[in-house]
Structures are given as C-alpha cells and as structure tokens.
Amino acid sequence: MNYEGSIPLTQQNRVENYAIVFSKTGMEDFNLLIDCTFTLRFDEDSTAVMRFGGDAAYSVGALRVTVSPEAAWHYDPEAKTIAFTAPTRQPRRIRMTYVYCNLTSAFVYGDNGCELWEPSYGENFYPYVFGDRSLFDVRYELPAGIVPLGGYPTQECVGKGNTRLFHSRIPETVVSHSCVFALLDTTRYRETVHLLDRDTLRLWFMPAPEVPAARIDELHRLTRDATAFFAACFGPYDDTRNAIGGHPVYLFHTSGYSNRNNLNLISASQEKFAAKPHLLPLAHEIGHRWLGEWTLLIPDGAEAAYFIKESLNEYMTLLFVRATAGEEVFRSLLETEYEKPMQTVRGTVADARLIDMRHNDNNTAVYCKGPVVLDRVASRMGYDRWIGFMRRFYATWRYRPGLAYPSFVGLLARDDPQAARLLDSLVRTF
Numbered sequence: 001m002n003y004e005g006s007i008p009l010t011q012q013n014r015v016e017n018y019a020i021v022f023s024k025t026g027m028e029d030f031n032l033l034i035d036c037t038f039t040l041r042f043d044e045d046s047t048a049v050m051r052f053g054g055d056a057a058y059s060v061g062a063l064r065v066t067v068s069p070e071a072a073w074h075y076d077p078e079a080k081t082i083a084f085t086a087p088t089r090q091p092r093r094i095r096m097t098y099v100y101c102n103l104t105s106a107f108v109y110g111d112n113g114c115e116l117w118e119p120s121y122g123e124n125f126y127p128y129v130f131g132d133r134s135l136f137d138v139r140y141e142l143p144a145g146i147v148p149l150g151g152y153p154t155q156e157c158v159g160k161g162n163t164r165l166f167h168s169r170i171p172e173t174v175v176s177h178s179c180v181f182a183l184l185d186t187t188r189y190r191e192t193v194h195l196l197d198r199d200t201l202r203l204w205f206m207p208a209p210e211v212p213a214a215r216i217d218e219l220h221r222l223t224r225d226a227t228a229f230f231a232a233c234f235g236p237y238d239d240t241r242n243a244i245g246g247h248p249v250y251l252f253h254t255s256g257y258s259n260r261n262n263l264n265l266i267s268a269s270q271e272k273f274a275a276k277p278h279l280l281p282l283a284h285e286i287g288h289r290w291l292g293e294w295t296l297l298i299p300d301g302a303e304a305a306y307f308i309k310e311s312l313n314e315y316m317t318l319l320f321v322r323a324t325a326g327e328e329v330f331r332s333l334l335e336t337e338y339e340k341p342m343q344t345v346r347g348t349v350a351d352a353r354l355i356d357m358r359h360n361d362n363n364t365a366v367y368c369k370g371p372v373v374l375d376r377v378a379s380r381m382g383y384d385r386w387i388g389f390m391r392r393f394y395a396t397w398r399y400r401p402g403l404a405y406p407s408f409v410g411l412l413a414r415d416d417p418q419a420a421r422l423l424d425s426l427v428r429t430f
C-alpha cells in the first residue's frame with residue numbers, strides 16, 4: 001500500500017484538542033505551572049494510557065485531575081504514565097493542573113538563561129499518546145524579559161501587569177509529542193537577523209564567546225544548501241499541514257551540549273559554533289526536518305529506534321557533503337570522523353550493535369558505526385539508488401504510527417534484496 005501524502009485520520013487518534021497554559025510567573029527556573037485540558041476517546045479498550053512525567057520523585061507536583069463525565073485515573077511516576085479508565089465509550093474532557101520540574105533541561109542548560117521544553121529524554125511535561133496527532137491551543141504566561149521561541153508560531157497578546165502573554169493556535173493537527181519550545185531570557189540573549197541575498201535568518205546569541213560575522217554568513221549558506229539538498233531528496237521544507245515554514249530559528253547557548261532540532265528551532269553550543277572547524281552538525285539538524293523523532297514515529301525502546309531516528313539522518317548529512325564538496329572530501333570525512341572512532345572502541349563494551357540502539361545512549365554506535373554500515377550498503381547499491389530508496393521510505397512512513405525496524409529493511413528488500421540482507425546482517429551482528 002502506498003501511503004504517500006497520507007496522514008493518519010483524526011478518528012484514529014485518542015487525544016484531541018489540547019488547550020494548554022504554560023505559566024512561568026512566580027515559578028523557579030526549569031519549573032512551569034501547567035494547566036492542560038484535552039479530550040480523550042475510548043475505543044475498544046476502556047483504559048487509555050498516556051505518557052506523562054519525567055523523574056519519578058521531582059517532575060510532577062501538586063497534580064489535580066478532573067474528568068468530565070467522571071472516570072477513574074491513575075498516575076504512575078515510575079512508569080511515566082497516566083491511565084484513565086471509563087465504564088462507557090463516551091469521550092472525556094480532562095483537565096490536569098500541576099507544577100512540572102524539568103530536570104533534564106536544568107542539567108543540560110544550567111545557568112544559561114534558557115530552558116528547553118521538549119519531551120525528548122523522557123521529559124513528558126504534558127500527557128500524550130505516542131503516534132497521535134492533535135490540535136493545539138497553547139498559551140504562555142511569562143514574566144517580563146522572557147519570550148517563547150521556536151516550536152510552533154506564537155503571537156504576543158495584551159498582558160496583565162508584569163506578565164507577558166503569548167498565544168499559539170496551530171491550525172492543523174500536528175504530532176502530539178511535538179509541542180516543544182524554548183524559554184529565553186532576553187536580558188541575556190540578543191537576536192540577530194542575518195540577510196543573505198533577500199533571504200533572512202534569525203539567530204539568538206549570548207554576549208560571549210564572540211561569533212565572527214563571517215561565521216554567521218557561513219551558517220546561512222549552509223542552511224540554504226542543506227535545505228536544498230534534503231528538499232531535493234525528500235520534498236519541500238515548508239509544510240503548512242504540519243505547521244512547518246521558513247528557516248528554523250537558531251538559538252546558541254553556552255551549554256557545551258550537542259545540538260538539537262525542535263521543528264522550527266535549532267539549539268546549539270555557541271562555543272562550538274564559534275570555534276569548530278566545520279558546521280556539519282548543524283546540517284544534521286536541518287536534516288531532522290525530514291528524518292527524526294518528529295516525523296518517524298518509532299517509539300523509544302523499540303529495536304534500532306535510534307538507528308532509524310539518528311543514523312539515517314547522519315548518513316544523509318554525509319551524502320549532502322558528498323553532493324556539495326565531492327567524493328574525496330566525503331571519503332576522508334567518513335574515514336577520519338566515523339570509521340576511526342568506531343574502530344577505536346571495536347571489541348570493547350562500548351561497541352554496541354545497531355539493533356540494540358533502542359535509546360540514544362551510545363554516540364559512537366549511533367553516529368559513527370551507523371553511517372559506516374549504511375555506506376557499505378549504499379556504495380554497493382549506488383548512491384542515487386540509495387537516495388531513491390530513502391525517498392520512498394520517508395514518503396511511506398512519515399507521520400505514520402507503527403514504524404518498526406523490520407518495516408525499513410522490508411521496504412529496502414523490495415528495491416534490492418541483496419542490499420537488504422547485507423544491511424540487516426550488519427545491523428544485527430556487526
């Protein structure tokens with residue numbers, strides 16, 4: 001069956017019509033008061049289980065839940081779930097208020113004046129069913145000096161006293177776990193709007209370390225080139241049905257932590273950006289517009305989940321290098337920055353099989369071994385044929401729940417059974 005262009009029907013979704021207020025007023029750093037209302041449907045099962053919560057002891061406090069009409073609920077902090085059980089199939093409108101403490105964001109960003117709110121790394125700061133799509137109406141109540149950034153587009157409304165209000169109504173159903181955003185202290189971050197030909201790029205910087213103007217220019221060109229490459233492989237960047245438009249905004253922070261893409265936001269270390277010899281990690285983040293956790297709905301914990309969500313994207317980023325800088329540069333990069341680090345851990349406990357990459361917990365396996373293995377297959381198939389296969393894979397599985405590693409190899413087997421056998425044996429045994 002060809003699913004190209006199709007999006008799961010609303011009827012299949014269990015949770016609909018979120019109305020969420022994220023309030024920062026009077027809250028400590030990395031804490032939000034959250035008021036989350038949604039409609040929950042019950043199909044054959046009388047119990048619906050949603051992902052909810054982060055750290056079992058600290059993430060969720062002062063939880064109050066009201067269900068109308070009445071239904072039983074149970075929050076399990078260890079399992080990071082909240083379950084609702086109803087005696088009838090009638091949909092329930094559920095309202096949850098709680099304080100959420102985002103420990104992951106605190107550990108990563110510390111005293112940086114920015115907080116990233118995203119459900120990655122097990123911070124489920126609002127309840128959702130993985131793989132669902134839903135409408136969102138989101139409000140932010142923020143103290144003066146704080147703005148929401150990225151995620152889905154927001155508009156500022158008239159505030160009350162010292163509180164600034166921002167509103168985001170997403171006109172289409174979007175992936176339920178994709179309501180992510182950064183909160184930014186504007187007394188510590190400055191916005192730069194960079195112009196290249198008539199194209200604009202928005203970036204937020206800390207005062208230090210200083211970033212040379214030429215570097216920003218380089219990033220703008222890279223953003224344009226990487227976008228053009230991935231768009232030629234997978235289709236346009238803009239996608240109004242999924243509330244994706246224009247270039248992402250870049251947020252450079254002083255955490256040394258790696259980059260992450262949150263749909264319309266790319267966050268990265270300013271130190272690395274100012275000093276690192278090449279900007280390839282940022283092209284990888286551009287690639288996540290098409291390949292990664294917001295489009296490929298393979299759940300964490302499934303076999304080879306991070307081979308699918310990360311290695312494929314990293315390898316496509318290398319093929320972007322091949323397309324723009326040529327075969328020689330591509331080959332030497334593959335050898336020095338992928339093959340070599342992979343060989344360094346070969347035979348040690350850090351040398352994991354790709355099939356075991358159920359969580360993003362081994363950079364050498366996910367980001368080095370993955371691309372090395374993929375190149376062994378793609379170089380035999382021919383790069384154009386490989387890209388053609390990747391296009392079909394993306395078109396078949398984007399936004400489609402139920403993706404599993406065997407579906408990926410199975411699809412490859414239809415194009416090239418020999419390549420699929422080689423890939424599968426490398427993923428399972430190498």
Ligand SMILES: [Zn+2]
Nearest residue numbers: 284288310313
């Ligand atoms: Zn990534």
